[in-house]
Amino acid sequence: MTSPSPLPAEFDLIARHFRPLAGPGALGLRDDAALLMPPPGRELVLTVDAMVAGVHFLPDDPPDLVGRKLLRVNLSDLAAKGAAPLAYLMTVSAPRGTPDAWFAGFAAGLAQDQATFGVSLLGGDTTSTPGPLSLSLTIIGHVAPGTAVHRTGAQPGNSIWVTGTIGDGALGLQAARGRVADPTGHLLGRYRLPRPRIGLPIAGIASASMDVSDGLVQDLGHICRASDVGAVLLADSVPLSEPARAAGPDWFITCLTGGDDYEVLMAVPPDREPALRSAAEAADIPVTRVGHFTSGPAEVMVRRTSGESLALDKGGWSHF
Known part of the structure; x- marks a missing residue:
């Protein structure tokens, strides 16, 4: 009898740190896509922001705060649209040799703010990079149809x-x-x-x-x-x-x-x-x-x- 193949390092990392963050539509982070059902009668709002070490956060910032900042800068975009948060997709590109403890702290910060703001992870991607740690998060929110606030409506006298x-x-x-x-x-x-x-x-x-x-x-x-x-x-x-x-x-x-x-x-x-x-x-x-x-x-x-x-x-x- 042959033994099962060991879990590749990337998928092991995902299973340990990111699967606990996944919501129902994420399919356990075992698929190439996620499923999302908008709340009835609501319109989706999507926005994305990237953060790079040494540009948007300091390389020695605590990893839990890096995770929370990544989520919060995207939540801020939803707030400016008058939208309520729903779920998010995330990409993590980390240099080889990034300690497992960093990922654990990063995921713990995300978990803390997921509970605070009522969102969950749908999926994403993890890669290695020779450059600085790079993060990207796409957040999905919702509004009543036609009510999202845009940049284009300001009038003289406002x-x-x-x-x-x-x-x-x-x-x-x-x-x-x-x-x-x-x-x-x-x-x-x-x-x-x-x-x-x-x-x-x-x-x-x-x-x-x-x-x-x-x-x-x-x-x-x-x-x-x-x-x-x-x-x-x-x-x-x-x-x-x-x-x-x-x-x-x-x-x-x-x-x-x-x-x-x-x-x-x-x-x-x-x-x-x-x-x-x-x-x-x-x-x-x-x-x-x-x-x-x-x-x-x-x-x-x-x-x-x-x-x-x-x-x-x-x-x-x-x-x-």
């Missing part, structure tokens, strides 16, 4: 709103590099672990929306170009955390342009502002009005309370 605070993630990276004091660890925590604003019901309230990943000024410019409107950003109204304020005025431009906020940026008609405040209060998510949209060129003007324009060398992060 106000500009953001959730949470701006700049903590960018300053957290600087704190990790020893350039900014962070005695409480708040800034580094925000860099490593975003707070996706899942649960803020912006459908029917925001006329346009996106999450802030590449810098507030740059992402506001994306809405302007998509909607063919201008914007006035009131710099002194942008909400900063106490640790960000403590970093000092020299880091203020970094807060506006640095990225890694993963807050929701919205265009809101004036008559819907009470509804936004009410929804935000019910969801326990802070929101702040930071400017308004205008007719004219699709560009962002950044102004201080005095009316003075604030000149910026760049608007935000570039992927190339």
